[in-house]
Amino acid sequence: MFTPNLGKTERAIRLLLGLLVSGWIYRRHLPGIPETVAAVIALCLFLNALLARCYLWRALGISSCPIDTKNTAAPPQGRV
Numbered sequence: 001m002f003t004p005n006l007g008k009t010e011r012a013i014r015l016l017l018g019l020l021v022s023g024w025i026y027r028r029h030l031p032g033i034p035e036t037v038a039a040v041i042a043l044c045l046f047l048n049a050l051l052a053r054c055y056l057w058r059a060l061g062i063s064s065c066p067i068d069t070k071n072t073a074a075p076p077q078g079r080v
Helices: 008-027 033-051 055-060
Strands: none
Touching: 008 033
């Protein structure tokens, strides 16, 4: 599996945008091409937010996750 590449803020923004797009779709009464495209976009935003992964970001080498400082080796201090 892929490692997460979306930070908490970006996940929240994607979830909010997914909700807004879904609300727009819900208010429309006649389904058409714009609503179908918007539904696909909303689904992608929801999945990105829930899984903390964006495959487009991964392909472009972008990550908004904080850097993990626990696994980095610190230089030795004092006498060795």
